[in-house]
Amino acid sequence: MTMTLINSVTTESLTDLLQGAGYRVNQTEQNGIVQLLSASQGIGYAVRFGNPGSEAGHYVDFTYSCALRVQGELPAGLAELWNASRRFARLSLQGEFLVMEMDVVVAGVGETHLRSQLELWDRLLQEFIVYLREYSQQAAQLQAQAEAPQAAQSQPREEAATL
Numbered sequence: 001m002t003m004t005l006i007n008s009v010t011t012e013s014l015t016d017l018l019q020g021a022g023y024r025v026n027q028t029e030q031n032g033i034v035q036l037l038s039a040s041q042g043i044g045y046a047v048r049f050g051n052p053g054s055e056a057g058h059y060v061d062f063t064y065s066c067a068l069r070v071q072g073e074l075p076a077g078l079a080e081l082w083n084a085s086r087r088f089a090r091l092s093l094q095g096e097f098l099v100m101e102m103d104v105v106v107a108g109v110g111e112t113h114l115r116s117q118l119e120l121w122d123r124l125l126q127e128f129i130v131y132l133r134e135y136s137q138q139a140a141q142l143q144a145q146a147e148a149p150q151a152a153q154s155q156p157r158e159e160a161a162t163l
């Protein structure tokens with residue numbers, strides 16, 4: 001059995017890959033730049049194309065990207081801890097968005113590799129949401145613990161009456 005190697009992707013070939021895996025896909029264009037929009041588990045993400053291939057409309061890499069708008073202030077170290085403890089996808093704060101991205105290089109790979117990268121992305125999206133929830137809960141607990149001794153110190157102490 002011979003495997004056909006893929007050296008580049010197009011918007012159409014990635015649309016087919018995503019739809020074949022059961023995802024809805026919308027193609028959008030802004031300022032001449034094409035991207036694909038999809039979602040997994042209710043979390044929206046984009047597929048952005050990178051370096052052009054040897055043929056027009058072909059690309060040798062692309063990026064899965066999920067941007068979540070930040071409301072309020074993020075706990076310190078959130079992105080850094082993710083990046084130090086996870087492989088394959090990176091977190092960054094870009095303006096008011098927390099962005100998770102995963103690059104995929106397409107150079108002499110099979111279709112199975114591209115499908116497995118999509119499965120990995122889907123799993124990372126799920127881990128991302130759990131990570132944010134758990135990190136926020138832990139940060140809130142630590143803050144409550146730090147404030148508890150201060151609250152106890154600020155309350156007036158009752159002196160026991162001596163007999």
